[in-house]
Amino acid sequence: MRWLIAIGGVAVIWAVVLIFFYLMWVVFPLFLPAQTRLVDGPAVPGWRDSGPVYLAVEEQQEVGLRLSTAGQLSFFDVASGRSLQESQLPVGQGADRGADRGADRGAGLALAAEAVERNGMVAAASTDGEVIVFRHRYETRFAGGVESRIIEPVLEYPYGEAPLLDLAGAAPSALAVSDNATGLLLATASADGRVRVNFARKNENFLSGEVELAPDVREMRVDYPLGGLAVSGNQRWLYVGDLDGRIHRYSLPGLELEQTIEVSAAGISSIGMLLGGISLLVGDNAGVISQLFPVRDENNEYSLVLVRQFDSLDSPIVRILPEERRKGFLVLTAGGEAAIFHSTAGRLIERVSLAALQPAALALAPRADGLLIEGRVIDAEGPRLSRLEIENEHPEISFSSLWRKVWYENYEKPEYVWQSSAATNEFEPKFSLTPLVFGTFKAALYAMLFAIPLALMGAAYTAYFMSPELRKWVKPGIEIMAALPTVILGFLAGLWFAPWVEENLAGLFMLLLCIPPGLLAFSWVWHRYDTRLKDRVPDGWEPLLLLPVLLLCGALALWLAEPVQAVLFGGDLRAWLSETAGISYDQRNALVVGCAMGFAVIPTIFSIAEDAVYGVPRSLSYGSLALGATPWQTLVYVVLPTASPGIFSALMIGLGRAVGETMIVLMATGNTPVMDWNLFEGMRTLAANIAVEMPESEVHSSHYRILFLAALVLFLFTFVVNTGAELIRQRLRVKYSAM
């Protein structure tokens, strides 16, 4: 029996330990490094004759797509290399052009580029400069049960099989394409500096649903050695990289040069667009990747700004592959090294050498959980297919992305922002915990400012001066205050107090200003004038006497608010604040939260401080009084210092409570994660953030784990505070019993 009870007793420790370790266990994967594993694949003899122009793989990594220099497009099974579906692209060698069928035109494919929107659209350019657009997608069928999944590839030519752009016989050296709801944008350039752009507008036929393209072809010549092309996702800008290390920005469709920016002294070797089509990634010959995106200035004009540079890979960047669903990317260097980066976190996540495979073409899987590699042809068996398995669950988390200012896309400068999700995949998650921690401390600070004077002064009076009969009523009264659910405090603060404060802001400040002097005046009068009334009120019943005085002073203060407001602030304090003082005012703000949460924290501090002061042995105060000190002097110079550890622990526990409070903050602030000490603006705290976002976060995602991290931070804070307070209290108990 004894063991059973002992187990039950110790189980309490296990409960705390379990909570801590479970939270750690959920948070831990955020900080794990990425893992990669190279898996060998089959050799594909059918690919021996022509090299790869484009390689792609679908979501489940079961079916891949290869476009060869001969214009052959084959869908193949990734595991075995077996071909599933073959077709010939109607451009380049063997193009099916009706009358020209069978004529050897001698052209093959030179380049292929994926649309910036990553919607399956691919543009392919032949060696004689013709560009056509096709789309590949994959349909999943289940014959019966999950095990029988069949993935069927589909090849489409949504805009027809005829070329949509051509360079009039010149060989293309760069290609870029963007395909969105309003238009198809194709850009290609030849090495001699000729750039051609087709800015085709889409017209949807209402009745048939067909989409027609209205082409608009422009041309320009550049006088610098052309390195690469990219188009922005909003189809407003064309970025041309030159080999000397500069990026030139042209407007579309007019092709006017708007900006030239120096990016790298080492010379540009590769450029690409990140998911969303906002950020431009530029790789140079020194192995450094730079990220640029348009930033708006005071005149509402956009210009490209170099935002960040990533760790050098010491070898020229050959290829940049952006992830399809996150703001990360993978690069291949000339030395055969593959490296994974994440833009928002600004860090290099993992490097792997693929030199042994001699990669000729790469395809990053849509979920960024695998890289398909086609190696160079080395023997008669044909090129080898290999796969790099990537496990990179939380790349966007790093110390700087959680705690430092980050320059997010479309922002004018680095900021602290918490904005965890939005409607589309292209959104850049902003996980800075700084605004939340700031909000937590702001709320706790204002609450403690309200609570500490009332609680400590009240506790000192109740424990030292109050008559025992009154104390018997006041202590349960404070306990009832502690028992009030915070939901009620929160809803009153949000629905009643906040509108009242907004209407009567001057009145609130008048209350603070008028009541203490009014009370002091009353106590002076009471002291000076001897009346029979004084004999009827025994010592220690002052609070009861002060109740009517308090209410009267309060009413007077509120009544005086109107004239004072009219004289000092032109009739409306609130308007004066916004217009004259320039301080913005939210209805649900830190003042409201401070009062409401202060109200919730007062009983906590009060009971512990009161116990501490009450426990000071009477002998100490009798001695002090005998030596001629007044009761107040005894309290301040003898009793309070003796009880100070207890009072300190009361404050610590109160602070712990204020930091962890959820419902009041949820209801009485605007829940906006702003970082401002302004008393009249809202905030978002860690606890309220968890309550708001946890039900909607994807289980085991970065967002989910960060919310657990916030919970862990709260747990650790209150653990430290409570343990400290408890140790102090235990020592105090020992000290008192010795006296």
Place this chain on the structure above:
Amino acid sequence: MDSSLRTWIRSGVPWVWLNAAAVTASIALVAGLLLLIAARGLGHFWPAAVHEIVYQQADGSRLKLAGQLGSREHVLAARLTEAGREIPEGVETVERMLLKTGNRDLIGTDFRWIYEPSMLQVTQPVSMVVLEREEWGAFFGRLVGLRQDGELLESRDVWADFLGLLERTTQLRVQIRDLEKGAIGRVNFRLERLRLDERQLQLDNVTDPARFADIERQRAELESEYRVLERELVALNEAIRRDAVIMQTSDGQEVELPMQSIVDAWMPNAMGGFERVGHYFRKAWSFLTDDPREANTEGGIFPAIFGTILMVLLMTVVVTPFGVVAGVYLKEYAKQGVLTRIIRIAVNNLAGVPSIVYGVFGLGFFVYTLGGSIDQLFFEAALPSPTFGTGGLFWASLTLALLTLPVVIVSTEEGLARIPRSIREGSLALGATQWETLWRTVLPMASPGIMTGLILAVARAAGEVAPLMLVGVVKLAPSLPLDGNFPFLHPERKFMHLGFHIYDVGFQSPNVEAARPLVYATALLLVVVILLLNMAAIHVRNGLREKYRGLET
């Protein structure tokens, strides 16, 4: 005079007064808060008078408005002139009042601000009727006539006939609801059971056709049972659609409302004192026993009360053994040393951890980890729809049990500490073992202390909302966790909670202004319950303190 002022200040007495004022302020705040909730909450059920107002609008036209007058406030004339209204010179502020016009289906909003100077005539006509409806909120108007089966009804006392039809409609509504929730609900429950049984057979790779045939047979039986019930339901629905009432609004518009949509009706301006009091208690009772309507902004809060009580009961069943055992261990068995200090620190930490962390832990560990495993092992047939892998009554009770554990432990310890050593020593001297002493003598004597702890735990659980938001409380639960279908208690179901109801109605309602009185009423109920529980706990604790004072050596 000067010197005495200086001595008075130096003696420190003014500071003592300020300290006393701090106590007064705190107590005044608490009392004020309770009075505020009581005043606004209690007023919700009183049948307020309906005024008819002849109102002059901004463009000079006159309008007849009807409704209940609410709060009034002063608006600066400047703000009104900005909005385009004409204000005579020399007027600084204008008073305006909030009028609850009701008739949302005709007007579009429930409330409207009207300016006092423009209220030309205000009367309280006796014939104004208030209709409480299932949709579109309240209706204010006059009774014109009744229709039955589309035919106008001849009657001498339209109001009495109307009340009679309302009675009939109410009875039919109750019958329909009982049929739908009771009999048809049972059939649906059993059909769902059969589907899960069939799926489980498939998962177990059972090919015996007899088993499947058996399920088919039961299914056919249930479906024929359902067809009978369905015919009954159709008949009842036809019966309830028979009547309609013709009402006329203050501005002369005539509307025909189906009786089906009317829940209650009364004539507030014609009621005498007794009638009003009777109406008040009737409404208060229906508030406690009815289901909510209109996205929780109207109706009653019964499911929230029921859910809270059920969860608290379940929580008590879980927390009592653990809390009492831990308290007993700390007080009776453990040697006072490092281990007990660590346990006390752990208890204090459990008490101090923010409640949202409990919610997060409950969600991650209980719901996803434990619940997911339970689903994989026992409820595979229902997957991918989670049974225990999602928030529910059981997980919510466990989470709150963890949260209120320290309260029970501390109270148990306190209760045991009050019992003088002499009693324990006497029992041991008579030959009982420590366990027997504990079980037969000490624990029964400490039971008031344990009860104090449970009462405080229950009070805490009734008001705690943050963790519940994550582990199983919902805005509107389609059914109660306790019903007539085996196994009668469904711990995987989501439930409603009183504290969460306040948050939801106050902050997640489509119509916060209309729902505000309801929020205050619910808050009043919650505060009253918690206060009563706390006062009971204090009373028990004081009694315990007195009882053993004499025995202490």
